[in-house]
Amino acid sequence: MPASLVISAPASGVGKTTLTLALARAWRQRGLNVQCFKSGPDYIDPAFHAAATERASVNVDSWAMDRGTIAHLVSRAADADVVLAEGSMGLFDGVAARGVSGTGATADIAEMLGWPVVLVIDPSGQAQTAAAIAAGLRDYRAGVRLAGVVLNRVASPRHEDLVRRALNEAGIVVFGALPRHAEISLPKRHLGLVQAEEQAEIGKLIDEAARFVAEHVDLDAVLHSAGKWSPQAAANGLNVRPPGQRIALARDAAFSFVYPHMLEAWRAAGAEIVPFSPLADEAPDASADVCWLPGGYPELHAAKLAANARFRSGLRAFAETRPVHGECGGYMVLGAGLTDADGISHEMAGLLGLETSFAKRRMHLGYRLAELAAPMPGHKPGARLRGHEFHYSTILAQPDTPLAVVHDATGAVIAETGSRRGHATGTFFHLIAEDR
Structure with missing residues (x-):
């Protein structure tokens, strides 16, 4: 059964994509088969996932897709060792009106599939308050389980210590803390990241992200926290007809x-x-x-x-x-x-x-x-x-x-x-x- 996790955060721009790519490549380098997914409507991130894992990544969307469609799409992970689903925006961010099977929030996918969540927390400009945010996300919805957090862009060892102590007191596992590292910043344009196929050095960038994250994050602890997920046979497939032959x-x-x-x-x-x-x-x-x-x-x-x-x-x-x-x-x-x-x-x-x-x-x-x-x-x-x-x-x-x-x-x-x-x-x- 694949070890399965959702990578999410309190908001956009915190580092979800970088952490997802780094974890995927680091485990791939250990000989594990990694399958990625993207929660929500996004064309760009799945191409980065494929570059990191050498497996196609697909979107799963609770507003636009029914449970049968989502089950059909995630069943491709049956032969994987690890499943990583990258969230969009903040963990609970969706639309006000429910769609087919949810509001489009990452939390919908985490609860529907029973996949624990690893939160990426950027504590810039704060310290103990980061723990309050993580605890609020942990307790907001009973069906969503928090595995732990990875801190990103910590300013100093003292800053890291303050945040770690607060998280430990809140009973939240800290898998690691990443200092600022400009070398793994992904370039952007008006619709999001510059696409993977447009970046000639994308493989080297992902390798550097994997090296950097492996140096600062306990990969074994993250993997141990993952849920053991058994793919279920989907009653129906995709409700998509080709436009022509x-x-x-x-x-x-x-x-x-x-x-x-x-x-x-x-x-x-x-x-x-x-x-x-x-x-x-x-x-x-x-x-x-x-x-x-x-x-x-x-x-x-x-x-x-x-x-x-x-x-x-x-x-x-x-x-x-x-x-x-x-x-x-x-x-x-x-x-x-x-x-x-x-x-x-x-x-x-x-x-x-x-x-x-x-x-x-x-x-x-x-x-x-x-x-x-x-x-x-x-x-x-x-x-x-x-x-x-x-x-x-x-x-x-x-x-x-x-x-x-x-x-x-x-x-x-x-x-x-x-x-x-x-x-x-x-x-x-x-x-x-x-x-x-």
Whole structure:
């Protein structure tokens, strides 16, 4: 039975990803098979997990997924020695309204699967108060078990001693304390960490993180605290249908936000995925029966995409006879124009009338529930699709027929309805699963 743990924290930016990668690589170096998961909607962290473990990591999400789907996804860990699930935001942070099986909080996954939690605590600017925070998290929800804590960014041996003493008095195990170490800082950009595939030295960085954590954290004690989890057979698998039999998938630095569980579900249903690179001025494969443009960073590559005539003309020709769908960044590229951060407007594919601006930045973030008013690839009218939206672009014009009625997690109707015109459809939300 795999030893299973959830890595969480009181808040974002405390060091969950670094600790998860370090533990995964350190145990991998000891010859253990490590399987990672990511709680919540995040494209970037699972790629880092895969780099650390040499095993694909997938997302599990209590707001968008039912228990059967989550059970199906985590069953891939049956042959692992260690399971690490990295949380998102703070341990209990989710949305106000319950979704399919929870609010999207990391604590939902920890309780549902019975996996103990290792908290990463950053005691910067405090000492004994860190123990009060850890004790509050331990006692907040009866079904969530705290294994212990790892302190991060301690200022000095005296600082560490003060925090350790307070935690010990609260009955909370301290597995180790990490001093500040700039060499393992992961670079960031506006949507989170710079992606793993864009960092040539990512392997060395993870190795250094593993060395550093092994020096300051009792890895044996952490492993001993883990729960012994026995994967249960799932009654049902993923409720995800492929958008076509042969899928032309845009895949490069501008179109990289694809959930691993989605691709796996498409392939499991017998679909063939044919990747192509718009940045390399490639057109979708002419033999495909559908084209899918995922999200990513088109705003960073707008000038190049606008200049790639073969890509744009090939996409237009494809859309004359077959469906083309874009998610978020892909939706923006299907539109008429994209204004970059410098205020320069670039012509996009023009399959939809959407116009967006990255110069007028405003964060759009949250879960989305969409009821389709018309079909989109893989889904019929009336389907209820769950996903999430995360981007900084502003809609300047969205003139086409709405694709769906879209609500946020509170039930409020939002303006990002998606669009449809001819064979082209697009949404600002990233699909996670369809309601059964």
